[in-house]
Amino acid sequence: MAVHFVGFRDSAQFQRAVAVFGQPDFVHRRWDVRAKQEIVGSDVAVFATGAVTDRASHPSFDDSTCF
Numbered sequence: 001m002a003v004h005f006v007g008f009r010d011s012a013q014f015q016r017a018v019a020v021f022g023q024p025d026f027v028h029r030r031w032d033v034r035a036k037q038e039i040v041g042s043d044v045a046v047f048a049t050g051a052v053t054d055r056a057s058h059p060s061f062d063d064s065t066c067f
Contacts, residue, residue: 004039006031007048017046032057 002025008014018024021044028035031047036056039045045052 001042001044002026004028004035004043004045005048006035006045007050009048013048017048021046030057032059 003021003023004026005014005017005021005024006028007030008017008027024046026038028038031050031054033056036052039052
């Protein structure tokens with residue numbers, strides 16, 4: 001099981017999510033096709049806004065360039 005944080009822009013909001021769910025395994029800047037494909041099985045997706053049932057945007061954003 002992996003924890004994914006999606007769409008967090010505010011550090012205070014991010015820290016509140018960490019307090020509840022622990023440190024995320026993955027951070028996705030936005031809900032896009034790539035993020036949707038990476039969330040599988042028993043993974044937990046924590047959204048700043050929206051939900052896993054929302055339409056994923058295209059094209060995908062390369063989150064790995066932010067680290």
